[in-house]
Amino acid sequence: xxxxxxxxxxxxxxxxxxxxxxxxxxxxxxxxxxxxxxxxxxxxxxxxxxxxxxxxxxxxxxxxxxxxxxxxxxxxxxxxxxxxxxxxxxxxxxxxxxxxxxxxxxxxxxxxxxxxxxxxxxxxxxxxxxxxxxxxxxxxxxxxxxxxxxxxxxxxxxxxxxxxxxxxxxxxxxxxxxxxxxxxxxxxxxxxxxxxxxxxxxxxxxxxxxxxxxxxxxxxxxxxxxxxxxxxxxxxxxxxxxxxxxxxxxxxxxxxxxxxxxxxxxxxxxxxxxxxxxxxxxxxxxxxxxxxxxxxxxxxxxxxxxxxxxxxxxxxxxxxxxxxxxxxxxxxxxxxxxxxxxxxxxxxxxxxxxxxxxxxxxxxxxxxxxxxxxxxxxxxxxxxxxxxxxxxxxxxxxxxxxxxxxxxx
Amino acid sequence: xxxxxxxxxxxxxxxxxxxxxxxxxxxxxxxxxxxxxxxxxxxxxxxxxxxxxxxxxxxxxxxxxxxxxxxxxxxxxxxxxxxxxxxxxxxxxxxxxxxxxxxxxxxxxxxxxxxxxxxxxxxxxxxxxx
Numbered sequence: 001x002x003x004x005x006x007x008x009x010x011x012x013x014x015x016x017x018x019x020x021x022x023x024x025x026x027x028x029x030x031x032x033x034x035x036x037x038x039x040x041x042x043x044x045x046x047x048x049x050x051x052x053x054x055x056x057x058x059x060x061x062x063x064x065x066x067x068x069x070x071x072x073x074x075x076x077x078x079x080x081x082x083x084x085x086x087x088x089x090x091x092x093x094x095x096x097x098x099x100x101x102x103x104x105x106x107x108x109x110x111x112x113x114x115x116x117x118x119x120x121x122x123x124x125x126x127x128x129x130x131x132x133x134x135x136x137x138x139x140x141x142x143x144x145x146x147x148x149x150x151x152x153x154x155x156x157x158x159x160x161x162x163x164x165x166x167x168x169x170x171x172x173x174x175x176x177x178x179x180x181x182x183x184x185x186x187x188x189x190x191x192x193x194x195x196x197x198x199x200x201x202x203x204x205x206x207x208x209x210x211x212x213x214x215x216x217x218x219x220x221x222x223x224x225x226x227x228x229x230x231x232x233x234x235x236x237x238x239x240x241x242x243x244x245x246x247x248x249x250x251x252x253x254x255x256x257x258x259x260x261x262x263x264x265x266x267x268x269x270x271x272x273x274x275x276x277x278x279x280x281x282x283x284x285x286x287x288x289x290x291x292x293x294x295x296x297x298x299x300x301x302x303x304x305x306x307x308x309x310x311x312x313x314x315x316x317x318x319x320x321x322x323x324x325x326x327x328x329x330x331x332x333x334x335x336x337x338x339x340x341x342x343x344x345x346x347x348x349x350x351x352x353x354x355x356x357x358x359x360x361x362x363x364x365x366x367x368x369x370x371x372x373x374x375x376x377x378x379x380x381x382x383x384x385x386x387x388x389x390x391x392x393x394x395x396x397x398x399x400x401x402x403x404x405x406x407x408x409x
Numbered sequence: 410x411x412x413x414x415x416x417x418x419x420x421x422x423x424x425x426x427x428x429x430x431x432x433x434x435x436x437x438x439x440x441x442x443x444x445x446x447x448x449x450x451x452x453x454x455x456x457x458x459x460x461x462x463x464x465x466x467x468x469x470x471x472x473x474x475x476x477x478x479x480x481x482x483x484x485x486x487x488x489x490x491x492x493x494x495x496x497x498x499x500x501x502x503x504x505x506x507x508x509x510x511x512x513x514x515x516x517x518x519x520x521x522x523x524x525x526x527x528x529x530x531x532x533x534x535x536x537x538x539x
Contacts, residue, residue, distance in 0.1 A: 346450075346472075346473065346474035346475060347449075347474075348450070348473075348474035348476075348477075348516075348519065349417075349475045349476075352474075352476075352516065353417070364447055364449045365446075365449040369446075369449075372449060377449075378449045378450065378451070378472045378473075379449035407417045407422070408417075408422070
């Protein structure tokens with residue numbers, strides 16, 4: 001266990017390979033600790049076999065480790081392992097849900113999302129809404145007099161937007177563009193009152209705050225391994241058992257059936273019903289190791305560390321007259337995903353110069369094009385922190401931003 | 410930053426701040442708006458041809474980074490007086506060469522957005538007057 005997060009970088013081999021790397025793009029994808037790499041390698045080197053199939057020992061070990069990972073992930077969010085479906089990522093989970101619930105939807109029903117959704121929690125619902133003749137509704141951001149936008153959802157709008165015709169309420173717990181933590185309890189409470197299915201996109205939250213699905217009381221939750229120090233290509237769909245049982249499968253094929261004739265088939269129990277085909281076994285095992293990595297560090301330490309870095313980021317941006325934060329201006333109700341603009345310099349040009357100093361940030365619309373349009377911006381520069389970042393990283397970012405301003409003076 | 414790196418040399422920055430042909434045409438034969446979804450850039454091109462099919466006026470609108478704005482400035486100058494066929498024979502390499510700076514793989518979409526927009530524009534006759 002790490003006593004001091006300042007030394008956390010040594011757990012991540014990429015920083016040994018690139019000692020001057022300033023990685024501030026964890027919201028896009030986090031780096032991978034050695035323990036996760038070891039777990040993935042261990043599978044490929046020591047017990048590589050398919051799961052749920054072979055009678056031989058190797059397959060037994062692989063199955064056991066895969067199912068252990070499911071338990072680890074379940075415990076992490078206070079769910080039973082039967083409620084954990086391994087997916088390829090958040091996008092897969094949301095497409096699975098949109099497809100799986102469609103038979104319960106009628107013309108005239110509505111789906112409620114927010115103005116902050118990532119395209120992954122927007123486009124699948126657009127398709128279903130068009131197909132079913134349903135209305136899409138968006139919980140808007142509060143208007144604020146001074147800057148126009150508050151970058152927070154208007155809680156007072158929830159009551160009216162979610163009505164008796166609302167069948168699905170699907171929203172992001174943390175905005176990947178603004179960093180805002182959304183009022184999940186209020187949204188879910190209102191949705192439950194009228195019996196709508198609630199879906200939480202927790203992709204951006206998982207590595208940064210403790211999440212308990214029993215407290216949230218959502219019906220479904222989706223997230224990705226690669227944003228929480230796990231491998232790419234693995235993610236999770238959590239669902240309350242009865243909700244998962246009522247859902248149609250998404251992939252049909254091997255390993256998701258109970259019995260099959262030439263004419264028909266019946267489905268395996270949850271969660272296997274949703275895991276047709278050979279899953280990402282190494283990825284699931286790696287995700288289990290990533291969860292253990294987060295747990296061994298502890299969220300109290302993670303949050304304390306990341307809040308300090310977020311504060312430093314925000315304070316230093318506020319000290320530059322030409323910088324403008326696109327998001328909440330304090331560490332309250334937000335995580336360390338900080339979007340900003342520098343004068344009228346195009347975000348792409350900012351990132352190009354930062355890259356020359358080995359400072360990695362994301363630019364563009366962050367897969368939230370409607371939100372950017374609403375804010376009237378072509379895009380933003382987004383710096384996002386992870387467990388391995390240090391105050392030195394933030395200093396290097398600002399030294400590089402000073403060079404950007406010198407070029408575009 | 411490597412001081413020798415020429416991507417933000419004077420010409421590019423000058424064209425970014427003083428773009429050429431950045432105007433709305435009152436009368437045009439075709440127009441098209443194209444996006445670079447990876448960085449949020451958008452460029453709209455309007456073209457007016459003369460009776461012999463040569464471009465007599467071209468305007469662009471939209472927002473973009475220094476590289477895409479400089480590229481569309483240079484390109485709109487380059488295509489004036491040319492026919493559709495002549496413009497269509499322009500290669501991506503020729504476009505990048507106009508900028509006279511090395512363009513990395515990640516920035517090639519910025520450099521080529523204007524050319525892509527013009528080529529799409531040819532297929533979108535509008536006969537509109539603003």
